Structures are given as structure tokens and as C-alpha cells.
Amino acid sequence: MDDHQQDEEQPTEDDVRSEAEGGEMTSTVEQNLDYKDSYLRAVADYDNLKKEIVRLRGEYARYAAVEVVREFLPVYDNLKKALEHAPASDGCTKWTEGIGLIADQCGKVLAAAGVQAVDEVGMPFDPTVHEALMREKRDGAVTDTVVKVVEPGYRLHDRVLRPAKVIVAE
Numbered sequence: 001m002d003d004h005q006q007d008e009e010q011p012t013e014d015d016v017r018s019e020a021e022g023g024e025m026t027s028t029v030e031q032n033l034d035y036k037d038s039y040l041r042a043v044a045d046y047d048n049l050k051k052e053i054v055r056l057r058g059e060y061a062r063y064a065a066v067e068v069v070r071e072f073l074p075v076y077d078n079l080k081k082a083l084e085h086a087p088a089s090d091g092c093t094k095w096t097e098g099i100g101l102i103a104d105q106c107g108k109v110l111a112a113a114g115v116q117a118v119d120e121v122g123m124p125f126d127p128t129v130h131e132a133l134m135r136e137k138r139d140g141a142v143t144d145t146v147v148k149v150v151e152p153g154y155r156l157h158d159r160v161l162r163p164a165k166v167i168v169a170e
Helices: 003-009 013-019 023-062 066-084 090-112
Strands: 115-118 130-136 146-151 153-156 159-162 164-169
Touching: 066 090, 066 153, 066 159, 090 115, 130 146
Parallel strands: 130 164
Antiparallel strands: 115 153, 146 164, 153 159
């Protein structure tokens, strides 16, 4: 027998249904079709589960450092504040420059991890990104815009780690 004859001899689903007009044969075919449908649904569910797991793993990897970064942000802010208040005496110049380099390096490490500062003056107030400490009248300032950043906020990719503490124009 050649392959062509074998294909012709095997019945299709429609052939089996038409031949199976008897009660028992019909129920067996219907049961097999139900099993096939259940199998295809299970395979589709499994494929969807695999895709969901890949998505969740990617999201977990993207935000795995959230807690460590949150703990480090106050240290980074205090380091920058210490530089702002460093003494201007000649004896501390090299020390201050060294601390400045360390602060810059910390900023670069945070940026490489996907951390961005939220410290935009003049931007519209956004309660999802800003925390308003007070409202203040300012000449030339548009109502509900940030006029001063008291403490910068930070976001990791698209998640806010800490809202920026701001003063908003009245």
C-alpha cells in the first residue's frame, strides 16, 4: 500500500459521525470529541499560564530592588544635604570633593538601576507623584504648579518609590 491509499482508508471525523447513526457509536464519538475539546482547552490554559509566568518573572526582576533602593534613598539624600552644608575652609576642600564624587557615583548607580528623581519645578501638581506640604502665593506662578521641591521624590521605572514633597502655587 502506498501513502495515498492509507490516507483514503482512514475515516475523518465527519465520516465517523455519519456512519455512527447508532446510539452507542454516536455517544462514543461525542465523548471522544468532548475529550479532544477538553485536551485542547487544557493545552491553551497551559500556554497562557506559561506566558503569565514569564510576564511575572520579568516584572519581578524589574522591581526586585525596590526595597533596597527605598532604604538607600534617605542615605543618598543626606549625603547630598551634607555636601550642601560643607564648610568652605581650605582644609576640607579635598574631603568635600571626595564626598561629592561619592554622591555622583551613588546617583549614577541609582540611574543605572532605573531610578529617576522627581524634582520638577514648574510642572503641574500631580498627587500620584507629589506630596503637597503647603500652598503658597507666588507672583507669575500658575495655579496648581510646583514652585519649590522641599525633598525630591523618586520613581523606579514607572513606579513611584517616594513622592516628592513640594510647595504648590495658589
